[in-house]
Amino acid sequence: MTSADVPMPKLLQEDAAPDLAAAVRREWPQAVADLVRLVRQPSVAAQGVGMEECAQLTAAIFREAGAETVEIWRLPDAAPAVFAEFAGGGDRTLLFYNHYDVQPAEPLELWSTPPWEGAVRDGRLVGRGVSDDKGPLMARIAAVRALRRLRGELPCRVKFLVEGEEEIGSVHFDTYVEAYKDRLRADACIWEFGGIDQEGHPELTLGLKGLCYVELEAHGAKRDQHSSVGAIVPNPAWRLVWALNAIKGPDGRVNVPGFYDGIQPPTEAEREAVRRVPWNPERMRQNLGIAAFTVEGDDAAREALLFGPTCTICGLDSGYQGPGPKTVLPAVARAKVDFRLVPGQDPHDIFRKVRAFLDERGFGDVQMKLLSAEKAYRTPVDDPFVQLVAATAEKAYGKPARVHVTSAGSGPMYPLGHALGIPMVSAGCGYWDSRAHAPDENIRISDYAQGIYHMAILLEEFGRA
């Protein structure tokens, strides 16, 4: 089946906004064709593959959609960012944040259709980036096209910022935002991701944790040695173990002085919002194959998951790792450690504190590099924009939205939210089996149509508000 043959599925809640539903239907063939076109253009930031081409293609799609302004922004050694602005009535501006870069497609052998084909199969569009984040981007552009065709004019100004480094830590994102802050001014922002939960409720997310990702490295002798000299020759694997243990002991507390300083606890409104979203800790444990969480009590575990900072070893690497015994004293040992941060913590400040702590505890020999740094961000749960996105989602899907005060994950929400001082809400067209970052990444065709419909309703109500 080619994309031209993908029939428009019946929309949920078509009667809620029949003229918008009809407009989405008219736009549908182009929306599918453009998404397939975008998926077929690889854009792997980690491998530097297709970045310029995909930025150009994204710009072209904006131009075809009637954008007033389309610009490709550039910084030295950075992937380009694509900016587009659509004229509209009223005095309000809605900003969309998306990214055109995708994760590597490897391992290729685990895909059931080629990752860069954009195949249609079993009611799904399959391909690398179709869910993260080309589908949500195209759903938003299609909504803009549908509304322009229907009303002649958009009900508000609309801006798009589409970056190309999200999958590699948005390394230049804050510089782009800083440089183009005035061009980005808006009243609210729809963030890149989101979707439908297993009970069919649209999921909105208002915040992301920050991140301080470091690599620790210890050195011993200049080459691996026979382990018999372990009696007297420094062992970098032991140095690393001891340094890590100093940072966090078996009680799970981070021992770095000041690590927890300034943390903003969740507000009563945030706690209340969390309680409103169902959570099944027993099913989570079953899915993970674990007997218990590391935090006692399911309520406390949920609070830690959403509102607590973390310190996680992501990798350990030293010496001999093959089968059987090899008596070697390693020359080097490395650990990858990520700290997920919450509002009130600054990744550069945390990095300095960990460094000072290691020095003070006698681990000056353990080197530390900062690999990724992001600050946490949370939009207030009682912001009127949150209510608006939730109300329009319920209108489009027929079920109340589930509002997540924050994700446990991280992302570059802070630079934009902080610089512009606006609410940020994530809403998209994925679902629980979208397999972002994994083989057979996909979105359901019905969710894609539904996502366009929701965005059209939102744009219209946002302009009216």
Added chain:
Amino acid sequence: MTSADVPMPKLLQEDAAPDLAAAVRREWPQAVADLVRLVRQPSVAAQGVGMEECAQLTAAIFREAGAETVEIWRLPDAAPAVFAEFAGGGDRTLLFYNHYDVQPAEPLELWSTPPWEGAVRDGRLVGRGVSDDKGPLMARIAAVRALRRLRGELPCRVKFLVEGEEEIGSVHFDTYVEAYKDRLRADACIWEFGGIDQEGHPELTLGLKGLCYVELEAHGAKRDQHSSVGAIVPNPAWRLVWALNAIKGPDGRVNVPGFYDGIQPPTEAEREAVRRVPWNPERMRQNLGIAAFTVEGDDAAREALLFGPTCTICGLDSGYQGPGPKTVLPAVARAKVDFRLVPGQDPHDIFRKVRAFLDERGFGDVQMKLLSAEKAYRTPVDDPFVQLVAATAEKAYGKPARVHVTSAGSGPMYPLGHALGIPMVSAGCGYWDSRAHAPDENIRISDYAQGIYHMAILLEEFGRA
């Protein structure tokens, strides 16, 4: 140059035993040819390559040398061991311990001549196993041949035990020794290795440390997870770090109760023997590229190196180890740890104590497997056999032997020494650049001739003593 063209080098101290020197000269072409023949037969225990063939070849060489008895001993799932016995006058028996198995030859690209060719280059014989341990084995057989040809009869009975699993931890060696103890009875044993130090002194070694090599393994969720759940999902890398830190902290002391129990301290005679052998700690640090040992004071460091048990992390393996950041919560973490043991410690007892300690400290979830177990052994430095080997070495090399009370390394000396209750002394024909276990393994041709000469002198004086 083929092996047939390798001229016999001039022996040191030819005048010390001119008839033996002449006998070695007569035996030389065969001694070189047999060593090359043995090197050309791969026998990699770790890969199961050529083991049966090499055992058969070793047996054939014994038969050609006139052994009274040649047997190939077998155990289920074990590499065969070769036993040979030569008739001789007098009532004393000398036992030689060697092994016919070798380390893998990889990485092949780092060899300057093919590892299984047995090439002659720059006064050296080059090939896998030529130093460890086929050269020493053939030097001993050549000495037996030379003496038999010269005197008509050996001055003592001579036995050879040549195992095939030394390079994989001598896994069945104690079973072989137990099963054939009565056949192995002897008055003294020459151990497998040894050579010449950088100042031309022959080096003898009287003992080896023991070994308890374990693998620790911790498990978390059933698959790697996004690290955002690190707030509440058990992290096996942290469990491993904490368990390791419990076993040994930054003070370097092993915290396992009973770990140091029963350790036999070195005797005054052993300490005195150590002091007689020069040691250059500053050069050792320079060679290793380290600023300091982990033990303060060079004397204390030397004592720890020779007489102290160790606990060394040989490998760490968990999660993401590639370049850059990857936010993953690992499903599994592994560490390889070796404990070098000294007389008075038992590897199985140590294993049980570490297990009990981990359980008691709350690390029952950290699995532990025993990968290798050996007990330490030391021959008393004042044993008359030690004096005899040292005196004959000085006679053959013209420089006093340097007697090492023990190596910092491990090996299966205990099963044989303990079962037979006899002194064991290591003396061979390697040198400081023999590159055992490494590419371009080699022995100097002059050392090979000298090793035959020394063994001939030793056999004659042992029979006379």
